[in-house]
Amino acid sequence: EIVLTQSPGTLSLSPGERATLSCRASQSVSRNYLGWYQQKPGQAPRLLIYGASSRATGIPDRFSGSGSGTDFTLIISRLEPEDFAVYFCQQYGSSPLTFGGGTKVEMK
Amino acid sequence: QVQLVQSGAEVKKPGASVKVSCKASGYTFTGYYIHWLRQAPGQGLEWMGWINPNSGGTNYAQNFQGRVTMTRDTSISTAFMELNRLRSDDTAVYYCVRELLPMSTSATTECFQDWGHGTLVTVSS
Numbered sequence: 670e671i672v673l674t675q676s677p678g679t680l681s682l683s684p685g686e687r688a689t690l691s692c693r694a695s696q697s698v699s700r701n702y703l704g705w706y707q708q709k710p711g712q713a714p715r716l717l718i719y720g721a722s723s724r725a726t727g728i729p730d731r732f733s734g735s736g737s738g739t740d741f742t743l744i745i746s747r748l749e750p751e752d753f754a755v756y757f758c759q760q761y762g763s764s765p766l767t768f769g770g771g772t773k774v775e776m777k
Numbered sequence: 778q779v780q781l782v783q784s785g786a787e788v789k790k791p792g793a794s795v796k797v798s799c800k801a802s803g804y805t806f807t808g809y810y811i812h813w814l815r816q817a818p819g820q821g822l823e824w825m826g827w828i829n830p831n832s833g834g835t836n837y838a839q840n841f842q843g844r845v846t847m848t849r850d851t852s853i854s855t856a857f858m859e860l861n862r863l864r865s866d867d868t869a870v871y872y873c874v875r876e877l878l879p880m881s882t883s884a885t886t887e888c889f890q891d892w893g894h895g896t897l898v899t900v901s902s
Contacts, residue, residue: 704888713872713892714822725877725890757822761887765838766812766824 671696671760673769681777688745690772692758697738699762705734705743706757708771714757718743748774779803781873781893788899789863796859797896799873806854807831810876812889813847813858815869823869827887828856831880863900870895 672695682688692703701721706714716725718734721741731746745752753776758769784798799811813825826837828847835847846859856873874889 700885702885702887713895714889715892716877716888716890719877719886719888759822759888761885764836765840766887768822768824770821 670765671698671763671767673758673760673767675756675758675769675772677772678770679773679775681775682748683777684748684750686748688743688748688752688774690743690745690756690774692736692741692743692769694739694741694760698741698760701737701741702760702762703734703736703741704759704761705732706759707752707754708757709754717756745774750776779875779891781875781891783871783873783893783896786897786899788901791864791900791902793863793900794859794861795863795898796857797871797873797898799856799858799893801854801856801875804875805879806849807851808879808881810880810887811847811849811856812874812876812887813845814872814874814889816872816895817866817869820869825858825871827876829880830856860898863898865900868898868900870897872896 674693676691703721705718708714722734733744755771755773757771780802782800807830810827812827828835830849849856872895873893875891878886
């Protein structure tokens with residue numbers, strides 16, 4: 670199975686700053702089938718990005734995804750107060766589907 | 778709008794079974810795969826498997842083979858996930874989720890825009 674390693678574990682930033690989150694796969698993700706989710710406490714995750722770089726419906730353009738093969742990045746260009754949350758990556762290029770351990774973006 | 782409404786929280790003893798339901802509305806139930814995921818307290822997400830609501834076909838993660846059964850009732854647009862021989866480490870929030878795109882598309886879209894609210898299953902003696 671493909672293991673996804675996210676870094677850093679925690680990112681301490683201020684509103685208005687840029688956040689760069691990394692997701693590294695143990696083997697190449699087929700067709701860049703990589704998604705990113707945001708999760709706030711007590712809520713279900715929300716899909717942000719699919720296919721490594723396509724924004725899901727209703728997602729603001731301050732969220733962008735990039736990468737291919739084994740290295741993927743989620744960038745939040747200017748953090749808004751509502752963006753402080755945990756972010757997970759997920760690969761769906763091969764079975765079993767797997768998720769990264771998450772990056773917590775916290776307010777400095 | 779798409780809604781996935783799950784059954785309520787459950788408390789079970791080790792060795793028991795639990796069956797969680799997921800009622801879909803706002804779209805054609807038989808047109809999209811439904812997956813089940815779980816999230817242990819403070820942990821990441823774990824994929825359990827999927828069901829094709831049209832055919833009833835299933836695909837389970839190896840970690841759950843022999844212990845999980847996914848079914849559906851198309852007459853009430855509801856999917857079910859039953860987990861047997863529960864252990865304390867099965868304590869988690871269980872989510873039903875709908876694939877991003879319908880089955881009719883050729884692309885693989887096993888990522889999830891629509892989520893149930895989650896069902897907390899607590900396994901404790």
